[in-house]
Amino acid sequence: MFTEVLRDLVMQAVGLGLVLSLIFSETLGLAAGGMIVPGYVALMIHQPLRIVGTIIVSLATLGVLKGLSRYTFIYGRRRIVFTILIGFVLGWISRETFHVHWGDQNLAFYTIGIVIPGLIANWMDRQGIVPTLSMMLIAAVLVRLLLMIVSGGDVGLGRELML
Numbered sequence: 001m002f003t004e005v006l007r008d009l010v011m012q013a014v015g016l017g018l019v020l021s022l023i024f025s026e027t028l029g030l031a032a033g034g035m036i037v038p039g040y041v042a043l044m045i046h047q048p049l050r051i052v053g054t055i056i057v058s059l060a061t062l063g064v065l066k067g068l069s070r071y072t073f074i075y076g077r078r079r080i081v082f083t084i085l086i087g088f089v090l091g092w093i094s095r096e097t098f099h100v101h102w103g104d105q106n107l108a109f110y111t112i113g114i115v116i117p118g119l120i121a122n123w124m125d126r127q128g129i130v131p132t133l134s135m136m137l138i139a140a141v142l143v144r145l146l147l148m149i150v151s152g153g154d155v156g157l158g159r160e161l162m163l
Helices: 002-028 036-043 049-072 078-098 117-125 129-150 156-160
Strands: 099-102 104-109
Touching: 002 036, 002 129, 036 117, 036 129, 049 104, 049 129, 049 156, 078 117, 099 156, 117 129
Parallel strands: none
Antiparallel strands: 099 104
């Protein structure tokens, strides 16, 4: 029962994110960091350290990609695959190392998902860092708002999501 409700919540979030991403892309000409990104970020709005961790890994992925591009030819589909692969590896490393112990608190800067940092880095590379992050955050907040409206304000299940 709980997993069905959780699955429905994720499906609604990703679906709303897809619609908003399409609207923003067609009207403003800017992508929100990948079509599925706003939905997953919306589910994690209550965990800002995960969003920060995801952005840090995305920026690191972009840096590694730019460094590799100086020495190798990375274009087209290969560039997208490399970006997602680098984001996957850096995201995995972040899950193992981005822990800060501060007093009695354990602050974890995990990434959201396994392909999200690579998708965000891909769009940062294409349209710039600030436009990508701005659209991603605006779309995620709107998705979260729409989820709250659709569910009558009860989106508390997102707290249990560990994507």
